Amino acid sequence: MTRMPGCMLALLVVAGLWGCSDGPVCGEFPLDDDQRLCVVETIDEMVAETYPFAEYKGVDLDEFSQELYTTLEADSDDSFLRAVNYSLRLLRDGHTRMERRALQEPGVAAVEVRRVGGDVLVVSADEEWTGLIGEKVVAIDGIDAHAALAEADVWVEGGIDGEVALRGPQLALAGEAGTMLELEMEGGQVVEMVRSSMFDEPTIRRYGDDIGYLHLDTFGFIDDIERIDRALNEVMDTKGLIVDLRSNGGGYPSVVEGLFGRLISEDKPPFDMVDIDGNLHRQLKVSPRGEIYDGEVVLLSNRGTYSASNYFAHRLVYHDRGVIIGERTGGGAAAPAYSKQLVPGIWFQVSTYVVTTPEGDHSESGISPTIEVDVENGPDVDEGAAGGLTVTGDPVMDRALHYLEAIQ
Amino acid sequence: MTSILGGMMRSKEIVVAILTTLLVFTAAAPAAAQEAEESRAEPAPGMAIMAGGGPFYSVPCRCVDRGVWSAQWLGRLHFGDMAALEAGIHNGTMVLGGRFPSRGWSAGGQVALLPQSDDRWWDGLSAKAGYRRWQVSGMRASGTHGMYGGLNWAVEVVSHVYLEADATLFRGFRHMPHFSMTGSLGVGFRL
Numbered sequence: 144m145t146r147m148p149g150c151m152l153a154l155l156v157v158a159g160l161w162g163c164s165d166g167p168v169c170g171e172f173p174l175d176d177d178q179r180l181c182v183v184e185t186i187d188e189m190v191a192e193t194y195p196f197a198e199y200k201g202v203d204l205d206e207f208s209q210e211l212y213t214t215l216e217a218d219s220d221d222s223f224l225r226a227v228n229y230s231l232r233l234l235r236d237g238h239t240r241m242e243r244r245a246l247q248e249p250g251v252a253a254v255e256v257r258r259v260g261g262d263v264l265v266v267s268a269d270e271e272w273t274g275l276i277g278e279k280v281v282a283i284d285g286i287d288a289h290a291a292l293a294e295a296d297v298w299v300e301g302g303i304d305g306e307v308a309l310r311g312p313q314l315a316l317a318g319e320a321g322t323m324l325e326l327e328m329e330g331g332q333v334v335e336m337v338r339s340s341m342f343d344e345p346t347i348r349r350y351g352d353d354i355g356y357l358h359l360d361t362f363g364f365i366d367d368i369e370r371i372d373r374a375l376n377e378v379m380d381t382k383g384l385i386v387d388l389r390s391n392g393g394g395y396p397s398v399v400e401g402l403f404g405r406l407i408s409e410d411k412p413p414f415d416m417v418d419i420d421g422n423l424h425r426q427l428k429v430s431p432r433g434e435i436y437d438g439e440v441v442l443l444s445n446r447g448t449y450s451a452s453n454y455f456a457h458r459l460v461y462h463d464r465g466v467i468i469g470e471r472t473g474g475g476a477a478a479p480a481y482s483k484q485l486v487p488g489i490w491f492q493v494s495t496y497v498v499t500t501p502e503g504d505h506s507e508s509g510i511s512p513t514i515e516v517d518v519e520n521g522p523d524v525d526e527g528a529a530g531g532l533t534v535t536g537d538p539v540m541d542r543a544l545h546y547l548e549a550i551q
Numbered sequence: 552m553t554s555i556l557g558g559m560m561r562s563k564e565i566v567v568a569i570l571t572t573l574l575v576f577t578a579a580a581p582a583a584a585q586e587a588e589e590s591r592a593e594p595a596p597g598m599a600i601m602a603g604g605g606p607f608y609s610v611p612c613r614c615v616d617r618g619v620w621s622a623q624w625l626g627r628l629h630f631g632d633m634a635a636l637e638a639g640i641h642n643g644t645m646v647l648g649g650r651f652p653s654r655g656w657s658a659g660g661q662v663a664l665l666p667q668s669d670d671r672w673w674d675g676l677s678a679k680a681g682y683r684r685w686q687v688s689g690m691r692a693s694g695t696h697g698m699y700g701g702l703n704w705a706v707e708v709v710s711h712v713y714l715e716a717d718a719t720l721f722r723g724f725r726h727m728p729h730f731s732m733t734g735s736l737g738v739g740f741r742l
Contacts, residue, residue: 340691344691365690368647404616432614
């Protein structure tokens, strides 16, 4: 009788944890023929089952399958995985990709290394570590430098158009933000440095009295909603807000909706998430949140404005809440909700649910800017017209400042 | 300057939470003392499984914009009918557009608000307070923490088995500053 509660508790805890472990579906390295076939078949099935853009992008899935199966002829696990990843280019979709690892918060090193001749050398560094440039690296976190770089090479190429991905040598130095990186240099010197976050926290500043500027590197952290709220609270008295989403590779729609909710005064029609057959998965709703910012809104964009930040751009123009200045956004209108760990450390994810307006339109090909700025050839503005505002040297930013000053 | 002020604010919030906790226990102390004189029972182990949810008030937004749901597994050490220490783990979900899994742990105590008997409606009614650590999947920060306080009502349905209802206010600090109000129901076992 008295043991019963303990047993029940243990059972519930075990049951609760049971669903959390999601190991590799195709076994461990080194991969035998059956395991490689498993990798290929799993990807092929996942794509056939859920990939929603084949028709829209004119992708021939039979051709994709054929190329995918040719990867089985590769002579090593590394070349096999590279070949599999290479075949994914045929799908032309930044969200449908393989991933080398999943970090809670990607952290990058203050130095960059590269193979030069037969050595691994530091080729660039932040100010604090410039003395290391040109030095030979022997080991990275206790692993032979060449072996560490070779492992990083397996990192599959990211997607297209703005997907943020660490590749090659950069990955060899990456890890969880805040952790220590240890480099052993030739001669035995050991250098330790902290990996800094790849994504800065949301930042806010003012241009003059009337313009606020919110810079967001990512929508990838759920607690950034609070940081964005704090930032917005500081510029509620301004007449115009610039939201800089250039090279923002996306994140959670919930964070987007958190920000957008501060910019609208009434509920807006939900967008839909639909699967390959057009079935509704769920709706993305935006409602007013807290104190509403009612000034003009300008979004800065480029091809790196992708996925969730592309969703923000789509919302902004659809609801006529602001203008976009810069380049066309990168698209990425489908949530990659379906993923599997194929082999240890390597996941495959596929675009699953397409985000559409109530009319069924999506923004996979990106959103056109209201005002396009030719970044290559400088600002298309009369700099004198910027009045008392700082001309930043950033043509897109300058155009936004000019626009806000003009309409005020 | 901002970080210094921020630090002062956080310290102030924590002090307020601790004082609130002490106040709850102080208010209940006379009843506890009276009961202690009547019976000095040996500490007895117990446990509870609770589940519930409620609204989440974001401090920077100054708005209720999401909901939280959680299941709790609590281990307790009862000191007669009047007081108990408790510690537990939490698994749940924060609903904010999508669903974000959460987990955490807590440690605190319960004190009966009034002298206990076997026939009054408030029997089994306790004040509770404690500390909680909380992590939501997808946070930039490694976790957040805060203080909770509330009421717990346990009614014995069969020997050693209790139905419990719980109303808790949690104040989260730091990376996700908020108040969440949670109502929970569950089953408790007490030797």
